[in-house]
Amino acid sequence: MVDRDGNWDFHLRSLSASARDSNFASDPSLDASLFQSVKRLNELCKDEKSEDLVARVYPPxxxxxxxxxxxxxQSRSSVGLLLLVILQFFLDFGxxxxxxxDPSLRTFFRSCLSREFADPVIAEATIEFLVFNRRKLVTSFPALLPQFFPLLLKLIAWNGEKLEKSFLKIFPAVMSPGSFLPLFPSLVDLPILVVALEKVERSSGSLIGSGIASIQKSTAPEMLLALMDEAYTGSTIAGGGGDSESEDSSVIDAADPSFLEFLKDENDGIAERHWTSPGxxxxxxxxxxxxxxxxLMQSLKMAPRLLDVYFSVALRDVNDSLICALIPLLMTRNATIFPDRVYSYELRKRLLEFMLSAFQRCPDFIALLKKPIIDRLGEAxxxxxxxxxxxxxxxxxxxxGGGGESHKDAARELFESLELLLYENISSSRLGLRQDSTLISSGRGSLKPSKSRLLCFVVTAIAKLATYHRELLPRARVSLAKVARSRPSDxxxxxxxxDYLGLMNEPAICLSVLGPSQHSRAPMPNPGTVNWSEGGTKMIAHIPFYILAEQEGPPFHDFSFSDVLPRR
Structure with a gap:
């Protein structure tokens, strides 16, 4: 073997001495030259491509x-960089x-990164290490990053946008069947994670060290003692003495499970987010x-971008069963988002767009999720x-079409929910006619436009659902006739x-206007369906007059579909 720099023996002796010398056993970071020796030995092993050399270096x-x-x-300085260099040797020559x-990587996450994620040097070096080895980690250790995604989110939340670009390179590797669902609420609550970390820093000092680890370890015994004391004596343990009310409000109540959920390091499944807890x-x-x-401001910007990657990977790589399980979570979290105006708007926009994309990808989801959908309609x-x-x-x-032609029972139940929502609005609108002036004077008049907009969508959904499922057509006519007779305020x-009542009298045109779109998975168009893209070349005289821009009276000549279609 050729010693290129003449220091091979020196580096190997330094490594061997540090591995066995008791003076450095308690704190290897005290030797400033040790990091360079380990790094140089790793480089020499790569350059020489000698298995004998690797075998000599590995034991120490x-x-x-x-x-x-x-x-x-007990270390007085960080050993994170040294551990990363050693881990690189294990990955290269394992x-x-x-x-x-795998055990060494998990040990690094649990013992080192959990204490030093707030150190900007360690955080940046860790992300660079993961980016450099992402292909090997995905193929050889696919469960590693999904297991520790809460810790990685703490790292990116605390260190901010300067690491975001690099973090996005490994973010798809964080998603797996076991982490896909728990990852979603963690991304949505990224600003809350920052709030929790900042509260820990204010109450316990710097996050570099054992601050969060001590909170997580001490909480369970305290909660257990409190429960035992209450069960056996009927009393409760005071939260901090007689003057606890005068303490700084920024101090975290360690017994509050909401903060423990945010500050965890490993993925342990979906846990309830205690948005209603006092803490x-x-x-x-x-x-x-x-x-x-x-x-906090950086996290409000990063979370929507992380969700963009999350949703794009989901639509590309995730199976239908996981996406179907995600949609109810999405519906639930739509109303519980960190109450920043811009942030909540950006997140809700992405949530709704993904939900509609998922329904477009698999319309069967609508039938499978009829129960949560009906519940959301009831909370309109x-x-x-x-x-x-x-x-x-x-x-x-x-x-x-409520999931398609094969889901008639689900379509009927969804139709009944739409009917109920429509009838409730008809009855309330009659009462509202006498209360509009009161609502406007009290500043609540802004509810009226959103209500009218929703009613338009409900009426359209009823008409389209009846077009898909012809057995619902009589009930749809009754519902729409009640709306027409009630003459709502809008x-x-x-x-x-x-308009929809008129369309229903012309089945072929109704099927063309309200029937399945061109993206439908039907093998061929239904009989009588008009291909509107060919409207300029076809002639027909029997088209309902209400389509012709409300022209009254019979036409005096035949006309083409181009008269019906809007001109571009």
Whole structure:
């Protein structure tokens, strides 16, 4: 073997001495030259491509890794960079020395990164290490990154946009069947994670060290003692003495499960996010009432971009069963988002777009998810956010025929929910005619446009659903006739109901206008369906007059479909 720089023996002796010398056993980071020796030995092993050299370096390298791990809690300086170099050696030459790097990688995440994720140097080096080895990690250790995605999100949330570009390169590798669903609420709540980390820093000091680890370890015994004391004595343990009410409100209640859920390091499945807990409510309110920190503002920008990647990967790579399971979570979280105006708008826009894309990809989801969809329709007027969600669901129900021709029972139940929503609005609109002036004077008149918009979508969904499923046509006529007779306060709803009633008298035209779209999975068009793209070359005289821009009276000549279609 050729020693290219003449220091091979020196580096190997330095490594061997650090691996066995008791003076450095407690804190290997005290030797400033050790990092360079390990790094140089790794480079020499790559350059020489000698298995004998790798075999000589591996034993002291493995011992040094174990000593670094055991000394982390007593170390006065970081050993993260040293551990990353050793891990690189394990990944590069593990097959030669028969070393399984998976336990070593997990040890690094649990023992080192969980304590030092807030260190910008360690954070950047870790992301670079993961990016450099992402292909090997995905193929050889596919469960590693999905297991530790909460820790990686803490790292990116605390260090901000400067690491975002690099983090996005490994982000798809974080998604797996086991992490796909738990990852979604974690991304949505990225700003809350920043709020929780900042509260820990204010109450416990720097996050570099054992601050969060000590909170996580001490909470379970405290909660257990509190429950035992309450069960056996009927009393409760005080939260912090008689003067606890005068303490700084930024101190986290360690027994609050909401913060433990946000501060965890490993993926342990979907857990309930306690948005209604007192600790969470006070934390969100404090974040809104004080100037936003730079980290919080950066997280408000990063979360939508991370969701963009999440949804694009989901539509490209994730199977239908997981996407179907995600949609109810999406519906639930639509109303519980960090209450920043721009952030909530950007997130809800992406959530609704993904939901509609998922229904477009697999219309069967509408039938499979009829229960949560019906529940969301029942909450249509609880808040503006729920109104918008119900509106989009109405559009999807009508556009995809309640799941398609093969889901007649589900379509009937969805139709009944739309009927109920329509009849409730008809009855309330009659009462509302006498209360409009009161609503406007009290500042609540803004509800009327959203209500009318929703009613237009409900009427359209009823008409389209009846066009898909002809057995619902008589009930649809009754529903639309009631709207026409009730003459709601918004003329658009009344006019739309009349138009659809007229269309239903012309089955072929109705099927063309309200029937399955060109994206339908039907093998061939239904009989009588008009191909509107060929409208300029066809002639027909029997077209309902209400389509012709409300022209009255019979036409005096035949006309082409180009007279019906809007000109571009």
């Amino acid at each position: 390298m493995n011992k040094l890794f174990q000593r670094c791990v055991t000394s982390i809690s 097959e030669i020395v028969l070393h399984d790097a 969470m409510a006070s934390a969100v309110q404090a974040a809104l009432n004080t100037p936003q920190s730079d980290r 007027y609880d808040s503006p956010e729920k109104t918008e969600l119900a509106l989009q669901l109405c559009w999807a129900i009508g556009e995809h 003329e658009r709803v009344w006019r739309r109901a009349l």
